[in-house]
Amino acid sequence: MGVDWLHLDVMDGHFVPNLTFGPPIIKCLTQRLQNRTFIDLHCMIQEPRKWIKDLSNAGGHQMTVHYESDIGNIEELSQMIRNAGMRPALALKPKTLIDHTLIEIFDKQLFDMILIMTVEPGFGGQKFMADMLPKVTQLRQRYPKIDIQLDGGVNCDNVISCYEAGANVIVSGSGIVNAKDPQQSINYMKECGCQHFKW
Numbered sequence: 001m002g003v004d005w006l007h008l009d010v011m012d013g014h015f016v017p018n019l020t021f022g023p024p025i026i027k028c029l030t031q032r033l034q035n036r037t038f039i040d041l042h043c044m045i046q047e048p049r050k051w052i053k054d055l056s057n058a059g060g061h062q063m064t065v066h067y068e069s070d071i072g073n074i075e076e077l078s079q080m081i082r083n084a085g086m087r088p089a090l091a092l093k094p095k096t097l098i099d100h101t102l103i104e105i106f107d108k109q110l111f112d113m114i115l116i117m118t119v120e121p122g123f124g125g126q127k128f129m130a131d132m133l134p135k136v137t138q139l140r141q142r143y144p145k146i147d148i149q150l151d152g153g154v155n156c157d158n159v160i161s162c163y164e165a166g167a168n169v170i171v172s173g174s175g176i177v178n179a180k181d182p183q184q185s186i187n188y189m190k191e192c193g194c195q196h197f198k199w
């Protein structure tokens with residue numbers, strides 16, 4: 001279908017009230033894809049450290065951990081993910097504000113991508129929270145080069161606002177699978193990225 005990244009929501013039933021899949025299922029998928037697609041693991045799990053090795057062995061290229069989970073020493077965590085051969089990324093739930101601690105973390109370039117959640121994590125099919133966009137603009141102004149991903153409720157109607165705010169990576173689940181023509185929606189969202197990401 002021409003997607004650039006495959007965003008996989010790993011949920012543990014503790015960090016979020018939902019349970020999806022873990023390394024064995026991811027491995028089945030990545031073996032079929034034969035390294036042709038970037039595997040982006042959005043880890044909504046309470047203890048991300050426990051899973052780094054297994055997720056890397058399962059074929060993950062990027063591991064996004066939540067700031068609100070049991071991250072421990074964040075420099076060490078980022079390094080552990082890099083040492084396992086994956087890009088480290090940090091996700092923020094909607095209520096998490098960008099404070100001095102987070103700015104210090106991002107200034108140190110510990111993470112290659114910041115994920116700004118535009119829904120409460122746990123379920124697909126929720127409504128996009130447009131009030132998260134100022135966070136994106138704030139980050140983009142300070143960090144022109146980092147990847148900024150938006151996840152939750154992104155669809156063809158709001159995707160331009162995501163790129164204009166400064167996101168350069170978007171995740172869309174129901175926006176694609178519920179569309180009349182999923183392929184056309186993918187094409188449109190990709191084209192909008194080329195035209196409207198202005199930073």
Ligand SMILES: O=C(CO)[C@@H](O)[C@H](O)COP(=O)(O)O
Nearest residue numbers: 121122124125152153173174
């Ligand atoms: O991580 C999450 C939700 O927790 C997201 O990745 C959603 O699952 C994306 O689905 P839509 O909101 O686009 O339907």
Ligand SMILES: [Fe+2]
Nearest residue numbers: 007009042151
């Ligand atoms: Fe996600």
